[in-house]
Amino acid sequence: MSVLQRVAVPKKGMKAKVEPLRGLPLNSIIEDDCIAAMASLPDACVDMIFADPPYNLQLGGELFRPEGGRVDACDDDWDKFDTFAAYDEFTKAWMKEARRILKPNGTLWVIGSYHNIFRCGATLQDLGFWILNDIVWRKSNPMPNFRGTRFTNAHETLIWASKSEDSRYTFNYRTMKALNDDLQMRSDWVLPICSGGERVKTEGVKAHPTQKPESLLYRVLLACTNKGDVVLDPFFGTGTTGAVARRLGRQWIGIEREKKYVKVARQRIDSTLELDESAMKTMVSKRQQPKVPFGALVETGMIEPGAVLTDSKRRWRAKVGADASVSLADKQGSIHQIGAAAQGAPSCNGWTFWHIEQGERLVCLDDLRQKYIAALG
Amino acid sequence: MSVLQRVAVPKKGMKAKVEPLRGLPLNSIIEDDCIAAMASLPDACVDMIFADPPYNLQLGGELFRPEGGRVDACDDDWDKFDTFAAYDEFTKAWMKEARRILKPNGTLWVIGSYHNIFRCGATLQDLGFWILNDIVWRKSNPMPNFRGTRFTNAHETLIWASKSEDSRYTFNYRTMKALNDDLQMRSDWVLPICSGGERVKTEGVKAHPTQKPESLLYRVLLACTNKGDVVLDPFFGTGTTGAVARRLGRQWIGIEREKKYVKVARQRIDSTLELDESAMKTMVSKRQQPKVPFGALVETGMIEPGAVLTDSKRRWRAKVGADASVSLADKQGSIHQIGAAAQGAPSCNGWTFWHIEQGERLVCLDDLRQKYIAALG
DNA sequence: ACTCGCCTTGAATCAGTCG
DNA sequence: ACGACTGATTCAAGGCGAG
Numbered sequence: 048m049s050v051l052q053r054v055a056v057p058k059k060g061m062k063a064k065v066e067p068l069r070g071l072p073l074n075s076i077i078e079d080d081c082i083a084a085m086a087s088l089p090d091a092c093v094d095m096i097f098a099d100p101p102y103n104l105q106l107g108g109e110l111f112r113p114e115g116g117r118v119d120a121c122d123d124d125w126d127k128f129d130t131f132a133a134y135d136e137f138t139k140a141w142m143k144e145a146r147r148i149l150k151p152n153g154t155l156w157v158i159g160s161y162h163n164i165f166r167c168g169a170t171l172q173d174l175g176f177w178i179l180n181d182i183v184w185r186k187s188n189p190m191p192n193f194r195g196t197r198f199t200n201a202h203e204t205l206i207w208a209s210k211s212e213d214s215r216y217t218f219n220y221r222t223m224k225a226l227n228d229d230l231q232m233r234s235d236w237v238l239p240i241c242s243g244g245e246r247v248k249t250e251g252v253k254a255h256p257t258q259k260p261e262s263l264l265y266r267v268l269l270a271c272t273n274k275g276d277v278v279l280d281p282f283f284g285t286g287t288t289g290a291v292a293r294r295l296g297r298q299w300i301g302i303e304r305e306k307k308y309v310k311v312a313r314q315r316i317d318s319t320l321e322l323d324e325s326a327m328k329t330m331v332s333k334r335q336q337p338k339v340p341f342g343a344l345v346e347t348g349m350i351e352p353g354a355v356l357t358d359s360k361r362r363w364r365a366k367v368g369a370d371a372s373v374s375l376a377d378k379q380g381s382i383h384q385i386g387a388a389a390q391g392a393p394s395c396n397g398w399t400f401w402h403i404e405q406g407e408r409l410v411c412l413d414d415l416r417q418k419y420i421a422a423l424g
Numbered sequence: 425m426s427v428l429q430r431v432a433v434p435k436k437g438m439k440a441k442v443e444p445l446r447g448l449p450l451n452s453i454i455e456d457d458c459i460a461a462m463a464s465l466p467d468a469c470v471d472m473i474f475a476d477p478p479y480n481l482q483l484g485g486e487l488f489r490p491e492g493g494r495v496d497a498c499d500d501d502w503d504k505f506d507t508f509a510a511y512d513e514f515t516k517a518w519m520k521e522a523r524r525i526l527k528p529n530g531t532l533w534v535i536g537s538y539h540n541i542f543r544c545g546a547t548l549q550d551l552g553f554w555i556l557n558d559i560v561w562r563k564s565n566p567m568p569n570f571r572g573t574r575f576t577n578a579h580e581t582l583i584w585a586s587k588s589e590d591s592r593y594t595f596n597y598r599t600m601k602a603l604n605d606d607l608q609m610r611s612d613w614v615l616p617i618c619s620g621g622e623r624v625k626t627e628g629v630k631a632h633p634t635q636k637p638e639s640l641l642y643r644v645l646l647a648c649t650n651k652g653d654v655v656l657d658p659f660f661g662t663g664t665t666g667a668v669a670r671r672l673g674r675q676w677i678g679i680e681r682e683k684k685y686v687k688v689a690r691q692r693i694d695s696t697l698e699l700d701e702s703a704m705k706t707m708v709s710k711r712q713q714p715k716v717p718f719g720a721l722v723e724t725g726m727i728e729p730g731a732v733l734t735d736s737k738r739r740w741r742a743k744v745g746a747d748a749s750v751s752l753a754d755k756q757g758s759i760h761q762i763g764a765a766a767q768g769a770p771s772c773n774g775w776t777f778w779h780i781e782q783g784e785r786l787v788c789l790d791d792l793r794q795k796y797i798a799a800l801g
Numbered sequence: 802a803c804t805c806g807c808c809t810t811g812a813a814t815c816a817g818t819c820g
Numbered sequence: 821a822c823g824a825c826t827g828a829t830t831c832a833a834g835g836c837g838a839g
Contacts, residue, residue: 161558168542181538201610226719233578262723
């Protein structure tokens with residue numbers, strides 16, 4: 048079943064600003080098998096894919112709690128595969144389609160447990176995806192191991208991969224750092240499992256056995272997409288990806304085979320509100336700030352020709368020329384070159400290395416640059 | 425090269441008490457390629473195998489630290505494979521031998537990173553091993569991501585697998601629970617990397633690029649072997665497995681190809697003493713308070729993006745962004761930074777400084793943090 | 802003996818633009 | 821495709837010397 052006609056393949060290439068494709072079923076759910084549904088989409092049309100495929104759990108009999116209750120395990124039909132080979136074939140099929148519809152700089156996320164994640168990771172590599180990180184979702188409240196026969200299975204694994212080795216993928220480094228008390232975000236994330244009011248229920252029973260917490264998708268989408276990006280989830284379930292995408296102002300496409308899940312997902316997302324602009328304002332990545340040549344500071348008089356630059360410990364003194372070149376002893380060059388030469392280092396960020404005396408205080412060139420940028424409005 | 429003649433295959437079966445095999449090179453290092461060396465050992469002769477195979481890192485050029493230093497990468501020849509297929513072939517070969525020499529109730533441990541662990545896990549399943557857990561070693565002090573291009577790679581993955589699905593493997597549940605303050609041991613272990621006095625050095629430089637911490641092997645051997653059991657390590661390196669095995673009264677066999685590693689491993693293990701009975705029983709760690717980033721409260725919805733923070737006397741009002749950064753007037757940053765900026769102070773503990781309105785009452789962020797920690801259980 | 806600050810280091814698939 | 825140039829980037833531990 049084709050959901051929409053294939054449209055012309057968009058221009059590829061690093062800088063091509065791809066217009067939203069005509070007819071792309073944005074912000075809606077395709078009720079179909081995920082491979083068929085993806086096959087109906089054009090090449091290179093989505094910025095990110097988040098996939099939570101069947102885990103291929105190999106549960107023997109039923110599992111009973113110590114006090115006698117039955118554990119409500121995941122025994123749905125869609126989670127059954129006869130052999131590893133069958134699972135691999137399925138994995139390869141959906142990942143191939145996923146790779147095709149991904150933009151050149153798009154990324155894929157896959158979540159799984161030890162039952163399936165090794166097969167997913169290997170297949171991914173075989174298809175040419177380039178793994179960027181594996182992420183451990185460490186559950187703060189996992190189910191205990193009732194029998195006492197193994198370690199408590201307290202985590203799941205996510206793989207983050209770009210379409211190819213030379214992709215220029217999106218990673219909002221500053222945003223992640225801000226979200227983690229100004230320390231780099233690590234590859235292990237402590238988050239609670241989905242429970243309480245967040246758990247989608249129909250007539251009092253949980254609607255889906257493996258609903259993921261919104262906090263997990265929140266971090267994934269915030270880290271690796273920009274506002275307006277198109278996020279596709281081929282195993283949509285109760286639509287956590289769609290709900291969080293809407294909340295964060297991303298566009299989304301869901302694919303889900305089971306009618307009952309489609310229905311609850313629609314309701315859920317319809318009742319989700321987008322965060323308002325001011326709350327959404329994420330930290331500006333320094334990388335996206337306008338580039339300021341050092342000469343601009345000299346031209347505008349923030350730094351006078353003839354001014355003396357020094358490092359934070361006043362070990363070297365360099366002089367600024369009228370053309371914004373810098374000289375130290377018999378050497379002359381850019382703030383970066385002379386900074387590197389002074390230290391005997393292969394490279395140097397002159398903006399953070401050099402300072403200028405203002406009264407008794409040393410002011411870093413980078414601070415002056417920030418002032419300059421701020422003055423631009 | 426055959427280290428010893430094959431001896432008669434011992435009786436298999438669940439309860440067969442296999443006598444220590446005549447001629448098994450116990451508590452010694454075989455200096456040879458691991459596949460050849462394992463091939464020289466009889467069927468079903470070891471209780472556990474701990475394997476730390478080459479990771480197949482595919483490094484580009486040199487990597488420099490922000491301050492200019494060079495990262496001492498793992499660029500040894502033994503870590504180079506041309507293709508994934510070549511790596512798979514190698515993996516399959518050593519795992520096949522490993523499975524043959526493993527006793528029916530024996531288990532295999534493999535450690536790796538995202539570069540190789542998915543391939544190892546898939547191969548393991550293909551060969552009939554039965555995965556019992558995947559374990560995440562969360563490094564308390566990992567190397568940062570210097571370029572800010574990805575998440576800090578802060579963990580490695582271990583796979584624990586039995587020889588087959590119906591193996592009656594060893595798992596010292598009580599010991600693990602005791603080691604974890606009387607809570608079930610989870611699948612994520614926080615342990616520091618190997619450094620300081622533990623790091624084996626020859627003439628001042630590290631002897632091996634990838635030496636594992638003894639604490640890791642300690643937990644593995646304590647959990648999954650009994651005293652007197654035979655532990656084999658086919659990628660022995662500096663002999664961490666042997667040293668910890670000796671300390672814990674387990675027997676060991678090491679296989680290592682490189683003469684220089686064999687030498688340092690011998691010296692190291694010779695100078696290791698076995699723990700006495702009483703010392704082996706008194707290993708209890710204290711439970712420490714988890715560190716909670718402010719972003720966790722936002723992700724989990726305890727604090728909504730857009731919420732207003734104020735101090736105890738309501739002098740300042742700051743707004744929470746979707747990325748958990750906080751903005752006040754034209755400034756934006758962490759709760760600590762903005763708290764400091766508001767007061768004109770050099771620093772500030774944002775947790776105690778900021779409050780949030782709940783009805784008419786002001787609730788301190790630190791109280792919310794305590795609630796969050798309590799909820800983690 | 803103790804603290805404080807500085808330096809070193811750890812399995813790393815670690816940049817983007819212009820000519 | 822390739823080279824030159826510009827520019828962006830770090831956390832937790834341990835060791836050691838100064839005070």
